[in-house]
Amino acid sequence: MKxxxxxxxxxxxxxxxxxxxxxxxxxxxxxxxDSSSRKPLxxxxxxxxxxxxxxLCTGSLLRGGLYVLTAAHCLNEGGVKVPxxxxxxxxxKLPSGEVSIPVSKYYIHPGWxxxxxxxxxxxxxxxLKRVAPRSIEQYEINRKKNEVGKVLTKVGYGYIGLGAKGQxxxxxxxxxxxxxxxxxxxxxxxxxxxxxxxxxxxxxGSQLIFDFDAGTREHDALGRHFPRLRDRGLGKNxxxxxxxxxxxxxxxxxxxxxxxxxxxxxxxxxxTNISDIDKIDDNGSFGEISGDTRVSFYASxxxxxxxxxx
Numbered sequence: 001m002k003x004x005x006x007x008x009x010x011x012x013x014x015x016x017x018x019x020x021x022x023x024x025x026x027x028x029x030x031x032x033x034d035s036s037s038r039k040p041l042x043x044x045x046x047x048x049x050x051x052x053x054x055x056l057c058t059g060s061l062l063r064g065g066l067y068v069l070t071a072a073h074c075l076n077e078g079g080v081k082v083p084x085x086x087x088x089x090x091x092x093k094l095p096s097g098e099v100s101i102p103v104s105k106y107y108i109h110p111g112w113x114x115x116x117x118x119x120x121x122x123x124x125x126x127x128l129k130r131v132a133p134r135s136i137e138q139y140e141i142n143r144k145k146n147e148v149g150k151v152l153t154k155v156g157y158g159y160i161g162l163g164a165k166g167q168x169x170x171x172x173x174x175x176x177x178x179x180x181x182x183x184x185x186x187x188x189x190x191x192x193x194x195x196x197x198x199x200x201x202x203x204x205g206s207q208l209i210f211d212f213d214a215g216t217r218e219h220d221a222l223g224r225h226f227p228r229l230r231d232r233g234l235g236k237n238x239x240x241x242x243x244x245x246x247x248x249x250x251x252x253x254x255x256x257x258x259x260x261x262x263x264x265x266x267x268x269x270x271x272t273n274i275s276d277i278d279k280i281d282d283n284g285s286f287g288e289i290s291g292d293t294r295v296s297f298y299a300s301x302x303x304x305x306x307x308x309x310x
Contacts, residue, residue, distance in 0.1 A: 040176035041155070043095040048137035049155045049249060051175050052126075053100070054088040058156040058248035059126060060256055061092070063138045067306045068103075068126040070247030071259050071293065072112035075124050080114075090128060092136050093177060099136065104129045107305045109298065111203065119188075120203025122261045122293045124247075125305050139249070141295045141302060142257040147184045147208055152257060152292075154239060155179040156248030180239030184208045184258075185222045185229050188291060191269060194225065206297045208250075208258050211266075212240035214277065214286040221266045221275040221287050241290050250292050258292025265289075 048061035050068060057074035061067075068090050075081060088103040103126045111121035132138075157175045188207035192199045211221035213233030223230035241248075241263050250258035265276040265288050275287035282288075295302070 041179055043093055043177075046137065046155045046177060046179065047092060047094050047135070048132075048139055049177060050090040050092050051157045051177075052088055052247070053091050054083055054103075055247075057246040058158075058260070059090060060249040061090075061132055061136060061138050062125075062302075062306060063140055064306070065132040065134070065136070065138055066128055066130075068128065069141070069249070069256060069259065069295075069302070070124050070126060071261055072108045072122045072124040073261070074246050075106055076108050076112060076114060078114040081108075088126065090126065090132075092132065094135065096135075099133060101132060102129045103127065109301060119199065119201065120206040120293075123259060123295075123298050123301075125302065139251075140255045141299055142252055142255040143296055143299045145296050147252055147257045147294065147296065148186055149184065150252050150257075151181050151183050151234070152210070152250040152252050153179055153181050154241065154248060154250045154258075154260070156241070156245030156260060158245040158248075181234055181237045182210045182212070182239055182290075183231065183234065184252075184292075185210050185231060186226070187294070190222075190226060190229075194270075206294055207261065208292045208294050209289055210292075211275075211289045212286050213238055219275050219277055219287040221289050224273045224275050225266065225270055240286075240288060256295050258295060261291050261293045263288055263290040 050059050050061060052059050052070060052074065055074045057070055059068035059070035062069055085103050085105050088106070089100050090103060092099040092101075105127045107125045107127070109121045109123045112123070155177060157177055186209055187205060188202065188209050189204050192202050192204070209222070213220050213231065215232050215235060217223065217230075217232065220230060220232055241260055245260050248260040249256045250260070264282055267274050267276060269289070277286040
């Protein structure tokens with residue numbers, strides 16, 4: 001998407017993408033100190049959500065136990081594969097201990113050509129060297145295009161934080177698993193003709209967006225810019241994402257509906273009605289907007305790669 005769209009990969013896979021550099025792949029930031037999402041998940045919850053060692057990302061074990069769904073930007077920077085397939089391990093954290101399975105190969109969506117390409121297609125699949133044990137959860141993908149307006153449960157590894165402060169970069173050094181909820185507000189299509197940035201190459205229908213509300217109209221980012229999307233959020237249950245959780249799943253009705261892709265302040269999209277609570281564009285504070293790759297949009301590609309990979 002032309003020269004103004006730039007994404008940089010740094011050591012913690014804090015990738016900045018689109019619209020004056022949006023931060024990609026983020027983890028769980030709770031609305032308030034007493035939110036339930038402040039506590040790490042028990043080891044028997046979401047056992048199929050893996051930490052991807054070597055890629056510093058998150059992935060989800062698909063039905064059948066041989067493939068893991070994640071984000072393309074975890075594996076490809078500017079058209080160059082980073083890292084090599086054999087450098088990645090999927091680590092599943094269970095009550096009985098960790099199960100580490102090397103990756104034998106990965107498949108990046110052919111429409112993803114790097115961080116200076118069109119916006120969308122941020123999806124990839126990892127093939128494990130062996131089938132994961134049956135004790136690890138496996139997940140179905142959502143195939144119904146019914147996500148907008150539904151509550152999502154996001155799971156991942158990485159930094160945690162609070163809405164009033166954003167991410168804490170000294171947190172979660174043990175890469176524990178966290179989760180929290182938000183609501184899909186719209187498809188990314190609503191931004192195409194309403195922003196200050198050139199989104200002419202946007203892959204329409206391919207992403208789901210949501211904002212981090214503080215329970216106030218002032219920080220309801222999408223509601224301020226689009227009156228029909230007014231929604232003050234889920235209160236204490238509301239979460240945003242922060243650095244360290246690229247590729248993490250969002251579950252709707254128990255199925256994977258989204259993959260953590262990017263997040264940024266609304267000032268990166270609009271020049272007026274700034275809703276971000278602070279002046280930092282990519283720290284996951286109240287008023288920022290997040291985008292997930294829409295899994296239902298890529299269901300046929302996922303089926304092809306997991307049944308008859310090339």
